[in-house]
Amino acid sequence: MVKRILKIVLFSVLSVVLLLLLFYVYVSWDFNQRAKKSYTYDVSVPKISYDSANLVLGEHLSVIKGCRDCHENDLGGRVLIDDPALGRLVPPNLTKGENGIGSQYSHEDWVRALRHGVGPDQKPLLFMPAHETANMTEKDMAALIAYCTQASPVTRSLPEIEIRPVGKLLNFFGKMHMLPVEIIDHDFVPLADMDKRVSPEFGEYLAVSCTGCHYSTFKGGSPQIPDSPPVADITSSGNLARWSEADFIQTLRTGKTPEGKIMQNEFMPWKMTSAFTDDELKSLYLFLKNQQ
Incomplete structure (x- = not known):
């Protein structure tokens, strides 16, 4: 009886392993096919000036x-x-x-x-x-x-x-x-220029750079890279519910939150955001503050 149970368990384990292996073989094949796919896009080149x-x-x-x-x-x-x-x-x-x-x-x-x-x-x-x-x-x-x-x-x-x-x-x-x-939305038609005065619209334009980690909802969640910390919610349902504009700017300039947490640059690139101008950070704050 015990031997029979062990055989069933072993067979089940081997079956699961085989199914997982076959699944990965498919995933790998699928990725390789997609990585080799050819894409043709007509592009409009803006005037490049070196002034x-x-x-x-x-x-x-x-x-x-x-x-x-x-x-x-x-x-x-x-x-x-x-x-x-x-x-x-x-x-x-x-x-x-x-x-x-x-x-x-x-x-x-x-x-x-x-x-x-x-x-x-x-x-x-x-x-x-x-x-x-x-x-x-x-x-x-x-x-x-x-x-x-x-x-x-x-x-x-x-x-x-x-x-x-x-x-x-x-x-x-x-x-x-x-x-x-x-x-990517390959049919997107870019603007010729952007009004870069403080506004939620300018903030939305800038916030695209946040979506790589915080997702398109800006609500964060599980990290995209394994062994990284959870990604923060940067909308009004997260930290911005408590942070003032000054708090937000200080955090992105110094890497230190109002609560005293020191952010690691490899997980939250505050050394990059520290280069934003005041108007850029204010606009980003306005946009994210309006996200529910």
Whole structure:
């Protein structure tokens, strides 16, 4: 009797293991097929100007859009994450130095990457958060491209990006977007420019950069990267129910909340948000405060 029960248990366990293995084989195959899919988009290239005002704006955008958080301050790229289960995530060298994409990308390629998450080969750019730059105005897009294309050449040898089992599973379940091309509204028509005076509308434009971690609802929840802390609710049903505008600005400038909590930059990039102007932070506060 005991032997029979053990055989049944062993068979059940092996069956579950086999089913899980088959499921992962499907997930891996599905991811690889989607990663090889070709996308063709006609793009409109804004006028790229290299005057000083435009380059200053582009530099500012490279900080508040997180470009330098991922690609390093010199835009030369780095290994952002190398986890045996999740994958090796490697934002590339954006400059015209050796191994940099800057010498290979045309202005059309830059727009295609930033608006659609697609490379010059028409294949998806892995882990490139184009869903956070797709809505940029023509003016901001032009300034960011101008700044990136004139960056000092950096020569840096980097390994290839590699999405491993956990990364593929998280992507399959929509928990981590390894293929942002799939979640972008490719019919979106960008504004020529944006009124950057303090307003909820300007705040909404800026808040797109928050959706990568706090989700489109801004209510946070489970982290997208395993072993990271839960993501905070940044709407009026979360911390903003208690925080004043001054509290909000102080938190995003210093990384210290009104309650005295010190935020770790790798989980909440306050060193990036500290570069926001007062008007940008006030606008962001107005927008998020109005989110229920």
